[in-house]
Amino acid sequence: MKTLHTMTRYFEEYKIRQDTDGMFNVQDIIDAFNERENSNKRLDHFWENNKSGLVRFLLSWAREERIKIDVLETKFGVDLSKNLNSGFNFSDKEIKDISAIKLAKAMKVYKTSRRKGEPTKRVSGVLMLKIAGWLSPEFESLLYSMAWDGLIKVRHFMGDNTQKFTDAIMKRFHGYYGERAYERFMNKANSHLLGLPPLKYKTNRVRDVMTEDQLLVADKVFDQMAVLLDEGYVVTESGFDQALSNRPNLVNEDGINLGDYIREINGLS
Structure with a gap:
């Protein structure tokens, strides 16, 4: 609960x-x-x-x-x-x-x-x-x-994927950016979702200005980006930006293509 x-x-x-x-x-x-x-x-x-x-x-x-x-x-x-x-x-x-x-x-x-x-x-x-x-x-x-x-419920229940995304960011980029990794990369994601310049809002208050539709999209994006980070498809800042822009031509650390991976997890291979 x-x-x-x-x-x-x-x-x-x-x-x-x-x-x-x-x-x-x-x-x-x-x-x-x-x-x-x-x-x-x-x-x-x-x-x-x-x-x-x-x-x-x-x-x-x-x-x-x-x-x-x-x-x-x-x-x-x-x-x-x-x-x-x-x-x-x-x-x-x-x-x-x-x-x-x-x-x-x-x-x-x-x-x-x-x-x-x-x-x-x-x-x-x-x-x-x-x-x-x-x-x-x-x-x-x-x-x-x-x-x-349903705005308040969407905000609340997207918390799980927000935490999943946060953990993936820190695991992947903490060694390069330290504690600032969370703010740096979450801000990129929020700016992309809202179509706003970086630092328009404090990272932890962005959900207060998102519409219900934006929150539903954010929930999916955070979940997907966490998988890309955890599975090694996104290992650099430029790769992060590319994935956010929905133009992923990415290969993970084991040489597996992202498209092949997506088809596999969806039972399409």
């Missing part, structure tokens, strides 16, 4: 942190709106305003998606199965004592914690859009694609 990581993505020029479980840092969302619109919205206002409507939304969502049904019925005393065919109506009496915050936490769509001494509040994609809609309908529409794309 992979460790939970926090990654940065961008909405316009604003940084939005998202964890690899899909949860968004809600304060980043509100701060982006306030700066963009010169406003002063606060998260506690969201929970306080239209409390009954928010509780009804959360209960209906839980019922529809079967989210923690047993837990919610036990903890909050509401019969979700009884209301299943009642037009999604919950009476004022049923919900008057239910806290929207506690309900969201019980559903695991709102989580609070402390990281490096600072309080962190995270929300799921659905709740993020609910908050964005409360901020303004226009703002919600701008964030809609962010809530549903």
Whole structure:
């Protein structure tokens, strides 16, 4: 099981942190709106305003998606199965004592914690859009694609091939370039993938500016380049550049042609 990581993505020029479980840092969302619109919205206002409507939304969502049904019925005393065919109506009496915050936490769509001494509040994609809609309908529409794309998952799961590529770089070139080998050759790869000059971004932050499509390509390239390095098809910096440019006419240290090797591993020989 992979460790939970926090990654940065961008909405316009604003940084939005998202964890690899899909949860968004809600304060980043509100701060982006306030700066963009010169406003002063606060998260506690969201929970306080239209409390009954928010509780009804959360209960209906839980019922529809079967989210923690047993837990919610036990903890909050509401019969979700009884209301299943009642037009999604919950009476004022049923919900008057239910806290929207506690309900969201019980559903695991709102989580609070402390990281490096600072309080962190995270929300799921659905709740993020609910908050964005409360901020303004226009703002919600701008964030809609962010809530549903697969960017954060792609970033997270390409980590294996990134590490494989890193290890291959250091094994092959550490003797020539020392600890700078990683930055030198990873930067070449990132620049090639993004079509940008070298050193446009710090090496360890490049994934923050890649699109989902670029990340998927990078994952494949890193995997392939690691094999070329490990198998001796790339042994020099010029060979590295040639392989990145997708014009490999390479022979490894044992004299085996790259084309023959590719056909062999794909069962085509």
